[in-house]
Amino acid sequence: MSAGKILLVDDDDALRRAVAQGLELRGLEVAAFDNAPAALKTLNRDFDGAVVTDVRMPGMDGLALFERVRAIDPDIPVLLITGHGDVAMAVAALQDGAYDFVSKPFPMERLTAALARALEKRGLVLDNRRLEAAAQAGGGSPLLGDTPVMQRLRATIAQLAEAEVDVLIQGETGAGKGLVAHALHRGGSRRSRPMVTVNCAALPEAVFETELFGAAGAAGRPSTGRIERADRGVLFLDEIEGLSSSMQAKLLRVVEEREIWPVGAAEPRHLDLRIIAASKIDLAQAVRDGAFRADLYYRLNVVTLVVPPLRERREDVPGLFGFFLAEAAARLRRPAPRLTATIRDHLLGHDWPGNVRELAHYAERVALGLPSALVADDGATPAVAESLADRTGRYEAMVIRETLAACGGDARTAMALLQTPRKTFYDKLRRHGIEIDRYRPGKG
Template structure:
């Protein structure tokens, strides 16, 4: 289903503007229609739409100049170009420079809606939406319905002291959700202490969590406060709790039950007031069945369970996150890059992402560091994803593909009338027949098809002159 969006349409043909506005509004979009590039730039200065659709031939500042202005000011804004036959080379050139797509007039209404759908699905149409008090989760960039459900549940439990177990694959952002829970809680002004149980050697983990006294073990030259006492009054986040050694699981259970810790080497308990959030990528119920995790500790930690979906289940967020990361990293690395080429963004959206958001961040950082222009090209994204560049054609192959597509469009438009197609292409019939033979095109195949005009746009003018 195509997401609803705000669309700016630019064309000096009043009939076409009216019909496109009716069609797009019926599809649930908000449409602003203007007749000149100057008016479009004025609207863009006030509010950025989700998508720009513009004719190439416009009075005054033309559509190509408008496209260049948009690329310079709003590199991530998707642009669809409307073009007459005479301006197809301009449109092809603009597509190579980052335009999302182009349509040749007169065009099919269903084809237009398909290109709009594709543009909106792979391009981030705007910033993430926050509720009225969204500061608590501002680090979590998302417009996914799946994430919205998780965040709604998190907001409900944030105000309590209930223990929360966050599950999800590695790289999904479990610590970010834990921080958001802390920020939305009454403990927000107190410390948030994160501990990665898998990253600390087993011999040191007890001392890190609970602290130790001088002489407790070789090398203990002084007293040390543990991470759990350091979170007093606030929140302690135990990441990868499933990797905690069994010997420490029973001691952590005692902390949760008695609200005291005993530093290593000391018999004096230290009272602690902490809320415990934990996270794991492991199946703890399976670990319990295998005797690797204590059931009593599991039930203490799992008062409320929140599951973060993998990035493959929230693809609506890929473009939004990629653009967000690119903006941050471009500033950090002092690079001029502002956005992704449409095909590069589509490659990101359709990638499998086994490493989830963490992998996406690393990919964006790599392309940002290597970027030389304002737009990240497809080849750079493919290299960062280690994808084969199957869609990157040589210049000669790309030229042949365009030539065949162009001839196919002309023959479809003229229902196979070669003389008319040759006239539109500004070529003589002999040369046109030679081109058809080169690409194996038979004009007879097109003569059973009606002129390719859309029923939705039947009132638009048919000639190049009236549509430009």
């Protein structure tokens, strides 16, 4: 059952204690009140549970409480406890937006089953609101998250952005190392100058020198390397662990002296650079393993920022998903889909080995409405949500059965209680397969 609090309101002390105990034994948190005004003081739009209230109470009764709850937030589920004479009244409340009702006496399983559905619905409502808020508060950067580790990361970026120090960023594939590099650049004094990105892992050794350092050229036509294009700006060395030992040695002079020696040039060129490097592996361990030069590592490692993987900050996943979903929907020019139970379960249950990048791709599939975004991890297609017509029919059949049970199968009394004409009443019996004789004494 979904997490959430149950607000129980009933002036009958014995019934209130029994129901509260039954719900608590089933793992629910219950706040019990003997009057409606006291219960209302605890409610607001952020309430993450459901309200269960008796209909007949002195002062403010259950229907008046339902109206007050609906004014606070119409999406808070309200379940009514009715007597046999209140069935028609409860049906009218259902039409006005009450979630469900149970008639006294009722089995605890009937109430807990209704509450399980109500809490699931409430959880989805609140999750969708949080997603919308996260999308609006994104500010153009998915470095979102309220977890302490993300708060510290943002604070450290703000401190380092204006500092003229080199930064080493470490994190798993797709964790957002490039986003951190861009945030450092945007927040620093070199923001008006370019940030030149070099994907070290994709750079063939045969063209390493000419691509990075440039060449003196012939007939006065020199070529400018990528490093020189970053002069007075920022050089971002992404996936630096992908450099071979010889490439690392050639890059060391750039990091140490801030100068390059173009191929064929007679003298070096001095540059004004801020260097940001990123690695998806632990470079300190790579140094110990002999896979990365210690002198280059220690010169790059003035300050190290570690970007945490999503599995270590699962609480941030829904907010990030909301940001990416809104972004994808806007780009595709279609409304953002609502969060479903299947999508929410995937968001919270998946480990996201591809981190932020994988989450962004998943949000795009959801925005496109692709079936692959709506398939559970075990490959099973989720059940289709119950339609409004099916749900209304289920309620209608339940109300008729409870009314027949209350009046001992007397059709005339049942029609009077339900305020239903004879032909309509018998049509509904046939539609729902209800045999009236089963409710008459001695026929059960």
